[in-house]
Amino acid sequence: MTSKNRYTVAVAPEADWDAQAAVFDDEPDHGLRDPQVRAAWADRLRAWLPERPADVLDLGCGTGSLSLLAAEQGHRVTGVDRSPAMVERARTKLAGRTARILCGDAAAPPVAPRCFDVVLVRHVLWALPDPAGVLRHWRDLLRPGGRFILVEGVWGTLTPVGIPAARLTAHLEPLTRGVRVERLSDDSLLWGKDVDDERYAVVATV
Secondary structure, three states: EEEEOOOEEEOOOOOOOOHHHHHHHOOOHHHHHOOOHHHHHHHHHHHHHHOOOEEEEOOOOOHHHHHHHHHHHEEEEEEOOHHHHHHHHHHOOOOOOOOOEEEOOOOOOOOOOOOOOEEHHHEEEEOOOOOOHHHHHOOOEHHHHEEEEEEEEOOOOOOOEEEEHHHHHHHOOOOOOOEEEEEEOHHHHHHHOOOOOOOEEEEEEE
16 A cells, blocks of 8 residues: 555454453553543643533443543543453543443444534554545544544555655545644644654544
């Protein structure tokens, strides 16, 4: 698979997410246990999400860390993950919040069309076999004027995996307007460490 920029990006390996659920939150940007990392992600979400309370669909939500931040900011959150173990942890994390967590495929989530103001996805699209087709389906889940918030990147040097920003924006151009790319590699607080690979967010309105 050849990207529009300088390197070739490998196909995503299959992962056993049920097996990884117990340690998933150990990564600083997964569990958001460090107050500075948590605050950094909260600030980014606040800038990306609508100011008014919105219906947010968090696809591939994992243990629900971003879902929780969105719910804490007053949004109505639906999280979807295909791993029952991840879903169980996310439901525990969001207990008592205005949120529901569903078990299902992020590429074809078990939700009705045109019910959401935001499709929020972090580090999921790159692992799906047909990103362009998935984005078309996700667009149909959004209400008119809704937005994508897609956090992606390319990781590794010898055999990089991920989706370059140029490829992702090319997929979005026929579907959206006002596509904005925000570089995230330079903000070490988001990752709990310095990084030198390509990490970014795309915000686009349908």
